[in-house]
Amino acid sequence: MAYWLFKSEPSTWSWEMQKKKGDAGQEWDGVRNYQARNNMRAMKIGDLGFFYHSQENKDVVGIVEVCGLAHQDSTTDDGRWECVDVRAVRDVPNPPTLEDIKKNPKLAEMVLVKNSRLSVQPVTDAEWKEICRMGGVDPVP
DNA sequence: GCCAACGTTGGC
């Protein structure tokens, strides 16, 4: 089981919108970056990810589960771009902010800190547990 | 709103 982090501007695609999709989930479309795409290609059904709001609150607001393997991104005909499907599984009651994350020495190596522009990122087991602890959510939903 | 960092494109 691998862990990930999905970044989205709430004005484009928010956690609220994701939750409205329910268990059916939604494709994580619009990614036009090879690294992010490769991360999605590596995902397996049941992998978990943080849902992070960029630009506005800059916090980890939810947990999603991968419910569909990488497939053609329906928003483009360009065959280079693929995406997975994700569904919301948990709210994070105490959303850790980017500031909180930067202040935590255990999270200093997070991709979110090191390469803030990558929109789909891997998260290590230790980082997953630590952010879940900070957020007040069970690491195994 | 600004700007640094990064990724992509295209000319050579």
Place this chain on the structure above:
DNA sequence: GCCAACGTTGGC
């Protein structure tokens, strides 16, 4: 294959 120019992202 290199690299300058350009566009985009996202923190501040």
